[in-house]
Amino acid sequence: MNAMLGGAVLVAAVDPVPWARAQMAFTLMFHIILVPLGVSWAFMTLIANYRGLRHDDQDALVLAQRWSKYMAVTFAVGAVTGTVLTFEFGLLWPRFMGQWGEAFGVPFAFEGLFFFTEAIFIAIYIFGWRRLKPWAHFWTGVPVVLAGVLGSVSVVAANAWMNAPSGFTLGPDGTIVDVDPIQVIFNDAMPLQAAHMVIAAYLVGGFLIASVYATGMLRGRRDHYHHLGFVIAFSVAAVATPIQMGVGDSLARWVYNNQPVKFAAIELVPQTSSDVPETLLGHLNQDGTVTGGIPIPGLASWLSDPSTGESTVVQGLDTVPPDERPTVRQTDSVHLAWDVMVGLGTLLLLLSAWYGASWAFRRRMPASRWFLRAAACTGVLGVLTMEAGWVVTEVGRQPWIVYNHMKVQDAATGNTGVWITFLAVVALYAVLGVTTVLVLRSMSRRFRRTGELAEHEIPYGPREPQAAPAPADQERVR
């Protein structure tokens, strides 16, 4: 153990790059779990709110109110972890930002705008439960939904720019001399990548929330309130899932056309050829051969371009020099992540189909306990699917940070202390993650135990009535 640590220190002292990558990957993968909740939960809350007002459904209103309070917690954690990411751009990748900031950075100006709008209207919405007329209050939630979508589109636009850099002119010394912000934001990869992420946010957010209510129903809480919570969230996810499959398919074809090396890593294609099999699992060897896995003959070629079918040529990894393509280990990660994403996505699609068929033919959700058990797993599965997708797009781009323009190793900081910050961040985020879950659970337990008596104690919750404080208030202020 000591030797290992000593070795780690030694490595870190010469090379901060792996630590910087590990830290960036870790903080992004943490932040991305909160993204679906920030983007899609407000939409589901408004559905419940609408139902409550339109059909005079008191349970739906209580549900909407509680969701908005959970949302405040997850939004706060998301805001903090997002702020850390803005620090990290500079702390970990100063040379990337120094050289490309004038182009890459532009979408973030708009992201900041939308984030701020979202923060303000979440606060108004939560305050508004006590202070606004019902329909006016409902409408203050709408900007939250729009800003959530536009904010994530802006961030993904920046990431898409790293895949398809455009909108700038380089001078003779390789620095940017001119920028076209429209071209930067609306780069070639942006529309599909942004759509894929926004729909993922609705898919994962829906499954995450539905899984909580499915668990509750399995434990015997089969009242109208839990039923509503499940049906709203699961329906949103079930609608998003098939759309996501279509968008994902188009995006994969975009990668085939524009990032052939990433595509080769995805499909595990060492040499350029036609009639490429779709290999399930398996891995690449150092000598460029593929071992293991279940090949489905010709399918990768056929999927890449159905019009030419099995004769479609797929470019191999060997078409670029080794230092311009993912390493063997990275290729294996990309391929495995791809299999995980598609595999779990298909499972979620089947479950959505079951749910949809039940509504279509029986006008109710599936009654089977097996369905609820499966639904209780969809939250975790959805998150895994999304993380796997993130690995595909990020690791598949390696070694480039700006595709075909700058490599990750040339972008990183020279600070040799990054391994320390990495460890500190992991420790802090572990505590943060565990505490977030504990806090959400304790809120849920308190909601169940005391009804709404103690609800003002939640962050940004309605302030306690000042004329006649509830007993809990007196306790706190005394």
Add this chain to the structure above:
Amino acid sequence: MSTAVAAVLLLAVVVYAVFGGADFGAGFWDLIAGGPERGRRPRAAIERSIGPVWEANHVWLIFIFVVLWTSFPEAYASITLTLFVPLTIAALGIVLRGASFAFRKVVATTPQRRVLGGGFAISSVLVPYCMGAIAGGIASGRVPAGGRAGDPVDSWINPTSVLGGVLAVAVVAYLAAVYLIWDARRAGDVDMVAYFRRRAMAAAVAAAVIAAAGVLVLRADARYLYDGLTSRALPLVILSVVCGAGALVLLVRDAARGARVLAVVAVASIVCSWGVAQWPYLLPESLTVSAAASPTGTLTAILFAVALAAVIVVPGFALLYVLDQRGVLPEEGVRD
């Protein structure tokens, strides 16, 4: 056009100092409020006061970063390479602070609250200190141009940085105390008005003493900044002194209004004077604003985003503020 973007940047720093700073300052008072029994009421007042707004205030910091890395990327690279350590501490402090504050409100038992409250309070002091130290490192010309790393230690452990850090903590504590008086007055809590009034006066005096001593520090350690403060930025310095003194008089006389505005102007003008004093440099004496600026397209996009923010965000913020100030509207929606 680079001048306009630099002005926007300075404005964002001012707004962050005035709004975000007060949140950090509230954490300072939380830290020194005493044991769980003695500190209960002030802590409750602090919680009520900063609950709704703290997370929105991160956006000013994010905005500062965004403007820096888009409009002055070379300077941004230099700053992050040189000031790696205080920036990292500030980032971790922000996580610790935000999370422990949000969580403290929802956990029930006293020991849990103490741990989380401690995390909140300590990081509330640490972050403004680091921010002030970073400002000091930049202002005293310790960050080199060219996206290069300066001295990793001296850049933030030096006389001007220590001054900046201590002054930042004093100023945010002062602002927070003044805001908390206002909140306590609105809630009709006479004890807390007196409590925070005493602290606001103490912080005002402390900030004034530190600032006065700081003049000597700057004269010895940051000559360019000192020269700027005593020439082109002098009107702003005088404005700050006048407003600060006026606010103190109002605090002593326990005036119901005015102190808050004067305190904000005093702090805003001292932050502005920093920017004006180091003009035309972004990194004093090595990189000017115009030399550091990005191509026109980027600057246009930034200014466009700022204009859009004025159209979208300002009305929303005003609505939130009005709702907050109006207190109790007719209670509708869900029964509670």
